[in-house]
Amino acid sequence: MASQDAFGRTAAPRSSVLNDPRVRGVLYQIVLFVLLVLFIYWIVGNTVDNLRRLNISSGFAFLNQRAGFDISQSLIAYTSDSRYSRALLVGLLNTLLVAAAGIVTATIIGFVVGIARLSNNWLIRKIALVYVEVFRNIPPLLVIFFWYFGVISVLPAARDSIALPFGAYLNQRGFYLPKAIWGDGAWLIPLGLALAIVMAVFVARRARQRQEATGQQFPVMWTNLGLIVGLPLLAYFAAGMPLSFDYPQKQTFNLTGGFAVTPEFLSLYLALSFYTASFIAEIVRAGILGVSKGQSEASFALGLRSGQALRLVVVPQAMRIVIPPLTSQYLNLTKNSSLAIAIGYPDLTAVGGTILNQSGQAIEIVAVWMVIYLGISLATSAFMNWFNAKMALVER
Amino acid sequence: MKNTVKVILGAAALGMAASAASAATLDDVKAKGFVQCGVNTALAGFSAPNDKGEWTGFDVDFCRAVAAAIFGDPTKVKFTPTNAKERFTALQSGEIDLLARNTTWTLSRDTSLGFNFAGVNYYDGQGFMINGKKLPGVNSALQLSGASVCVQSGTTTELNLADYFKANNLEYNPVVFEKLEEVNAAYDSGRCDAYTTDQSGLYSIRLTLAAPDDHVVLPEIISKEPLGPAVRQGDDQWFDIVKWTLNAMVLAEELGITQANVEEMKASPNPDIKRVLGQEADSKLGAGLGLSEDWVVNIVKGVGNYGEVFERNIGQGSPLKIARGLNALWTKGGIQYAIPIR
Numbered sequence: 001m002a003s004q005d006a007f008g009r010t011a012a013p014r015s016s017v018l019n020d021p022r023v024r025g026v027l028y029q030i031v032l033f034v035l036l037v038l039f040i041y042w043i044v045g046n047t048v049d050n051l052r053r054l055n056i057s058s059g060f061a062f063l064n065q066r067a068g069f070d071i072s073q074s075l076i077a078y079t080s081d082s083r084y085s086r087a088l089l090v091g092l093l094n095t096l097l098v099a100a101a102g103i104v105t106a107t108i109i110g111f112v113v114g115i116a117r118l119s120n121n122w123l124i125r126k127i128a129l130v131y132v133e134v135f136r137n138i139p140p141l142l143v144i145f146f147w148y149f150g151v152i153s154v155l156p157a158a159r160d161s162i163a164l165p166f167g168a169y170l171n172q173r174g175f176y177l178p179k180a181i182w183g184d185g186a187w188l189i190p191l192g193l194a195l196a197i198v199m200a201v202f203v204a205r206r207a208r209q210r211q212e213a214t215g216q217q218f219p220v221m222w223t224n225l226g227l228i229v230g231l232p233l234l235a236y237f238a239a240g241m242p243l244s245f246d247y248p249q250k251q252t253f254n255l256t257g258g259f260a261v262t263p264e265f266l267s268l269y270l271a272l273s274f275y276t277a278s279f280i281a282e283i284v285r286a287g288i289l290g291v292s293k294g295q296s297e298a299s300f301a302l303g304l305r306s307g308q309a310l311r312l313v314v315v316p317q318a319m320r321i322v323i324p325p326l327t328s329q330y331l332n333l334t335k336n337s338s339l340a341i342a343i344g345y346p347d348l349t350a351v352g353g354t355i356l357n358q359s360g361q362a363i364e365i366v367a368v369w370m371v372i373y374l375g376i377s378l379a380t381s382a383f384m385n386w387f388n389a390k391m392a393l394v395e396r
Numbered sequence: 397m398k399n400t401v402k403v404i405l406g407a408a409a410l411g412m413a414a415s416a417a418s419a420a421t422l423d424d425v426k427a428k429g430f431v432q433c434g435v436n437t438a439l440a441g442f443s444a445p446n447d448k449g450e451w452t453g454f455d456v457d458f459c460r461a462v463a464a465a466i467f468g469d470p471t472k473v474k475f476t477p478t479n480a481k482e483r484f485t486a487l488q489s490g491e492i493d494l495l496a497r498n499t500t501w502t503l504s505r506d507t508s509l510g511f512n513f514a515g516v517n518y519y520d521g522q523g524f525m526i527n528g529k530k531l532p533g534v535n536s537a538l539q540l541s542g543a544s545v546c547v548q549s550g551t552t553t554e555l556n557l558a559d560y561f562k563a564n565n566l567e568y569n570p571v572v573f574e575k576l577e578e579v580n581a582a583y584d585s586g587r588c589d590a591y592t593t594d595q596s597g598l599y600s601i602r603l604t605l606a607a608p609d610d611h612v613v614l615p616e617i618i619s620k621e622p623l624g625p626a627v628r629q630g631d632d633q634w635f636d637i638v639k640w641t642l643n644a645m646v647l648a649e650e651l652g653i654t655q656a657n658v659e660e661m662k663a664s665p666n667p668d669i670k671r672v673l674g675q676e677a678d679s680k681l682g683a684g685l686g687l688s689e690d691w692v693v694n695i696v697k698g699v700g701n702y703g704e705v706f707e708r709n710i711g712q713g714s715p716l717k718i719a720r721g722l723n724a725l726w727t728k729g730g731i732q733y734a735i736p737i738r
Contacts, residue, residue, distance in 0.1 A: 053630060054488060054510040054628055054629060054630055055507075055510040055629045055630065056488060056508070056509060056510035057507075057508040057510075062508075068555045068558060068559070069554045069555055069557075069558050069570075069572075070557075070558045070561075070568075070570045071570070071572075072569050072570050072571060072572070079562075080555075080558035080559070080562060149581070149585070153582075153585040153586070153587060157530070157586050172585070172586055172587060173544060173587070251542055253531075253540075253542045253543045253544065253589045254542060254543075254544065254569075254589070256542060263587070264571075341574050342574075342578070343573075343578075344571055344572050344573045344574075344578070344582065346572065350549065350572065350574070353481050353549060353550060353574060354549045354550050354554065354572065356481065356550070357480060357481045357484065357549065357550025357551075358550060358554075358555065359504075359508070360484055360488075360504070360505070360508055360509035360510075362484075362485045362488070
């Protein structure tokens with residue numbers, strides 16, 4: 001909107017209202033808006049018309065029909081008797097699972113590599129450089145194929161699984177872990193953990209208060225580590241060790257029992273993490289370089305060691321530069337997870353595609369896809385904006 | 397990703413297509429000078445490009461037959477390779493005029509997708525293939541409990557698979573891919589124990605595996621898969637042309653009209669043959685379809701009769717060596733039965 005008005009100008013010579021840039025601006029916007037509405041109206045009307053003419057059924061009622069197909073990986077109860085809507089939910093949860101796991105791992109790798117790129121050690125610096133350049137310059141789909149066809153599918157077949165410590169197995173059908181089975185009294189353990197976390201927060205707060213008041217430091221990290229590991233362990237023994245494991249067993253076709261991570265999930269998760277981490281590493285490096293050199297010099301002058309200077313002075317300031325571009329990397333990772341379809345991971349796109357084909361409701365499914373991905377992205381953005389506001393420089 | 401884009405474009409095309417454009421497909425086809433035919437991306441014997449880059453196969457020849465019926469020239473056809481997921485939107489949106497892509501005829505595809513199936517050009521059934529070398533002793537699908545099964549997404553196969561394992565109380569783990577090539581690669585690399593699709597498909601795919609002789613097709617057939625060409629609803633003339641092209645091919649075999657003898661057969665005294673080949677005086681049969689009177693001659697000259705097309709692409713004249721079985725003529729123990737042309 002043209003918000004600058006003619007305030008202060010001397011009365012202009014009378015002319016047509018249409019020559020007033022302000023009026024004209026509003027007029028153009030109205031015209032554009034009307035055209036847009038008409039265009040959308042025409043598209044929707046034409047679509048409905050065509051669908052009716054071609055006898056293609058439409059509407060979202062089909063979501064209540066029986067799905068009839070199985071999904072290999074599901075976080076919630078699902079059978080072929082479930083509805084299409086439930087199948088979509090299974091797909092959505094699988095998308096969120098791989099996105100969340102990928103975001104955490106990509107952030108960790110990204111920060112480590114980003115800091116490594118600025119290391120004083122030549123070898124570490126160069127390894128980080130090669131990592132970033134390799135993964136940043138390969139399309140994500142190829143990275144996924146690399147993990148799926150290049151790494152996981154050349155692992156030995158099920159009957160020659162690689163045995164790992166603690167009863168875990170690795171083969172081309174995935175990664176098999178023993179599944180923990182909790183016995184009676186196991187509720188004491190999460191209770192111990194919750195108690196430990198509360199105490200840890202309390203310890204941290206008291207330690208900060210004491211340091212601010214007296215300057216004395218308290219070994220917060222070691223105390224809290226002891227609490228968080230020790231209390232659940234104590235609860236575990238107090239409850240009489242109520243834990244047993246279900247180990248994967250070799251059967252005719254494959255290992256059964258235990259907890260299986262499918263190769264599709266593994267490939268997608270590793271590929272997305274490694275790919276996005278290369279971008280995050282560059283963002284972190286830029287963020288650290290963006291903090292004025294005087295800041296670290298001043299911290300050294302105050303007697304902080306380089307680790308402390310990084311942790312207490314440089315990184316908190318770098319975060320302000322890092323967070324906004326980090327948000328778009330998180331969004332990219334989530335959206336790239338739809339490449340899952342190439343390797344058969346049942347994410348929202350893959351499951352939606354199956355439903356699209358079984359029901360023939362292309363327009364509806366495409367609409368569902370768009371709305372859900374838009375929703376996930378907007379929610380991620382909203383969270384990151386909140387986080388950014390929290391980390392931003394508080395100006396007084 | 398590319399496929400998703402295609403589907404979205406297809407869906408968008410449904411919105412953009414002017415209402416009147418596709419009412420008379422025959423006029424559109426004549427105006428542009430070729431039939432746009434949707435076929436499988438690569439299923440040896442049914443539709444696959446040969447070493448010269450030309451499309452060949454059983455379904456491909458059906459497309460050519462339709463082109464021959466309309467233009468008198470079997471080459472006036474363009475092929476759109478489609479995967480299982482794209483094929484329906486491609487037909488709905490008008491991107492293709494005809495879908496001949498080993499597609500199973502079902503009620504819901506006939507109704508809610510808005511298609512008409514022109515008949516059955518191949519009676520098939522779903523089966524399983526396993527690597528007999530890696531899994532000795534498995535000789536029935538009922539022994540597949542706990543197996544990982546590779547399947548293409550969005551097919552009737554995927555649904556039959558779920559039903560079959562459920563009905564027999566067997567556990568399994570579906571590994572679902574969008575593209576045929578991806579399913580083949582995953583099965584070949586050992587990601588799955590079994591591969592399931594139509595039996596004809598299994599024989600075709602087996603040829604493309606690294607060691608075809610290691611793989612066996614299990615005897616169970618778990619479903620009926622009548623495969624046939626489909627067109628959009630709402631254009632009866634076009635539907636008739638496709639339907640009668642299929643009938644004419646089967647009828648030609650029944651009457652013994654072949655690619656080699658079709659010219660001599662024109663002079664045949666047999667009234668049936670004379671009528672079918674348009675040699676009857678004042679014949680109006682072709683005109684009823686909007687075609688010339690020698691449409692059947694053109695079909696047979698262009699691609700041959702049903703039996704010739706079968707043997708050349710998937711039968712004894714091909715590496716697949718599929719027996720006629722159910723697809724033999726009704727007079728020879730099969731169920732291929734042509735509706736009379738008169």
